[in-house]
Amino acid sequence: MASEARVEITSSLDIVNARRQGRALAQELGFAGSDVTMIAAAISEVARNIVEYARQGEIIFEGVEHGKKRGIKIVARDRGPGIRNIARAMQSGYSTRDNGRGVGLPGAKWLMDEFAIESKPGRGTTVTMKKWANHLGYQNHHRINGD
Ligand SMILES: Nc1ncnc2c1ncn2[C@@H]1O[C@H](COP(=O)(O)OP(=O)(O)OP(=O)(O)O)[C@@H](O)[C@H]1O
Numbered sequence: 068m069a070s071e072a073r074v075e076i077t078s079s080l081d082i083v084n085a086r087r088q089g090r091a092l093a094q095e096l097g098f099a100g101s102d103v104t105m106i107a108a109a110i111s112e113v114a115r116n117i118v119e120y121a122r123q124g125e126i127i128f129e130g131v132e133h134g135k136k137r138g139i140k141i142v143a144r145d146r147g148p149g150i151r152n153i154a155r156a157m158q159s160g161y162s163t164r165d166n167g168r169g170v171g172l173p174g175a176k177w178l179m180d181e182f183a184i185e186s187k188p189g190r191g192t193t194v195t196m197k198k199w200a201n202h203l204g205y206q207n208h209h210r211i212n213g214d
């Protein structure tokens with residue numbers, strides 16, 4: 068079972084590729100359909116940021132475990148201009164791009180369970196995000212049994 072994948076991002080076409088890889092791994096890891104959609108949307112945003120601000124980079128997908136939790140980890144990495152003020156970049160509505168809506172990063176954070184940015188001006192940016200699979204089978208079992 069391939070639980071790690073890497074997609075190079077060099078053009079907007081690779082955004083589709085990254086989404087596809089992320090979806091496939093999330094499905095393989097047993098994520099519910101709605102979670103798969105959210106994961107794919109978050110991947111789109113960080114991949115698009117690589118294309119728009121750094122021109123090129125890579126996204127690494129990995130299945131992760133923490134105790135009984137299983138999840139997906141997505142690392143989007145580039146050696147582009149970096150982000151000077153991460154707190155400001157995370158604010159909804161902040162954008163340095165013409166017509167940018169400034170919702171990509173805060174949106175991705177909202178869609179995922181864990182989200183971190185590491186960046187140095189002139190050196191590049193690394194966004195690390197994780198989502199944990201809901202144990203839907205377990206929850207449903209309890210709901211059906213009334214507790
Ligand atoms: N990989 C990156 N490298 C350099 N700067 C980045 C990177 N990703 C985001 N930024 C900076 O953070 C800002 C906010 O990013 P965010 O994705 O939230 O919004 P946006 O890209 O401006 O607009 P939207 O994603 O809504 O189209 C960007 O305008 C840009 O200045």
Ligand SMILES: [Mg+2]
Pocket residue numbers: 112115116170171172
């Ligand atoms: Mg963006």
